[in-house]
Amino acid sequence: MSLDHALLVSLLEKPSSGYDLARRFDRSIGHFWPATHQQIYKVLARMEEAGWIAGQVERGESGPDRKVFTATDAGRTMLSGWMVEPTEMEVARTAVMVKLRAAAFDDPQRLLPSLHERRDQHAGLLDAYREIEQRDFAGELSTQRALQHHVLKFGLAYQQLWIDWLAEAESLVAHIPPKQDNE
Amino acid sequence: MSLDHALLVSLLEKPSSGYDLARRFDRSIGHFWPATHQQIYKVLARMEEAGWIAGQVERGESGPDRKVFTATDAGRTMLSGWMVEPTEMEVARTAVMVKLRAAAFDDPQRLLPSLHERRDQHAGLLDAYREIEQRDFAGELSTQRALQHHVLKFGLAYQQLWIDWLAEAESLVAHIPPKQDNE
DNA sequence: CCCAGCATGTAAGAGGTTACATGATTGC
DNA sequence: GCAATCATGTAACCTCTTACATGCTGGG
16 A cells, blocks of 8 residues: 555655646656556545645646645654555566466477567666666765665666576577477 | 466476465465465466366365366467567566655655665575575476576576665665755 | 364455546647 | 647456455374
8 A cells, every 4th residue: 555655755755736646657756656647546535535645726727727735744744654664575476487487388489589578678668767867866966866866776777687687588598499398 | 367377387387286386386486476375266266167277176085175277288278378478567566665765754764674674584585595596406407497497596686686775775874964854 | 172284265355457538728 | 620638537347465264184
């Protein structure tokens, strides 16, 4: 139930409407906690009722109205308590791993295209992260920025890990004699 | 909907009852696709109905009956088709990242204990993986074993990544002047 | 006698995804 | 006139988690 906390942090960083949050989630924090607008609106409503955030409707002169949310003191307190709780390790469900094991019961070479495609995707993300780093995290950083930068560094290292691992996987799979009866 | 495939692979590796699978998932494949026995029984029933696996009840002389499942040809075909489909990148929801960003609005040092605890957990997993590697993947390996080994290598690198990143995070957080008004 | 392990489930609920809905404005 | 963008939702569905249920056996 931690989309709540991600949204609260986002609102502390900058008061926003649900629509704003949905778009920002596509970029910054959404890389580590993705959410759709449907989810976001629902959680915002729940949090407003709980008193953790307060919404104020802004009349739109040109365009529709927007409801801008701000974190309340109660929300800040809640977040502060959550922050120090031990974080249970979230489980990774990675289909690629299952496929690698499945390859033992088929011609492993058939995996090559999807492995390669997957590697391209990670390389694309890595590039995107690098651009963000260049653009937003060069030179001296405030505390807030430094913390955000460290989060980004995890992303960089994680994508690199995938790229390296997939490259090895491709070469491993490519060198297996095809069509052998292994079971 | 990929617990189906994980179970199928497990059944190809060795025909088993739901109970067996639940216990094996705690160790091997469960590190990359965890599942509880409740889930497993339900999916097994669904897959049997679909004809991907076949169950045979073994009367237990001492102890309860067990229903042992085997992958069918249809199941094998299904798996083979799934294997070559492109794997969409699964999203990582990592609460620690949210907490790091939240720390900018609180005293960051309060994060230290949970970061350290978390690092211990990853170190423990790393050790466990290393033991598995020593025990099960030494010397010459069959195709099946080699593939499984590569999956394990991802786990090793992943845990190491976390450990390094958390260590850096701790030192970053520790060196921030406490109680400053950053917002 | 009680607890741990074997073996199989049902049921309720939380969280997330996908599809669908509405209504206004700006740009081509 | 039509598509895209702004802005906010509802509804159905799937997956996974957590709690509860049952009954039998072997060991201390």
